[in-house]
Amino acid sequence: MKLPSILSLAAVGASLLLTSCETTGDPNQGGLFGWSQSKANYRLEEREARLNQLERSNAYQQGRTSALQDEYARKKNQQNSW
Numbered sequence: 760m761k762l763p764s765i766l767s768l769a770a771v772g773a774s775l776l777l778t779s780c781e782t783t784g785d786p787n788q789g790g791l792f793g794w795s796q797s798k799a800n801y802r803l804e805e806r807e808a809r810l811n812q813l814e815r816s817n818a819y820q821q822g823r824t825s826a827l828q829d830e831y832a833r834k835k836n837q838q839n840s841w
Contacts, residue, residue, distance in 0.1 A: 784798030 782793050782795035782798060784795055784800070784802035786794070786799070
């Protein structure tokens with residue numbers, strides 16, 4: 760008689776532990792029961808937004824570098840022509 764009540768108490772305790780665990784979208788941290796697909800999707804969207812921002816910044820800086828190199832070449836040509 761005591762064994763079923765101990766087993767049911769253990770089952771309730773285990774279910775409480777599993778439901779109270781924090782979930783994550785990081786597959787390296789979530790484990791078997793801590794995984795959340797919605798958090799993973801949100802994490803992915805954040806990373807893609809950051810990547811887009813960095814790519815735009817990189818393109819801007821490359822354009823700026825090119826413009827400065829052109830300006831340097833023009834000034835150098837002007838000095839050589841005098």
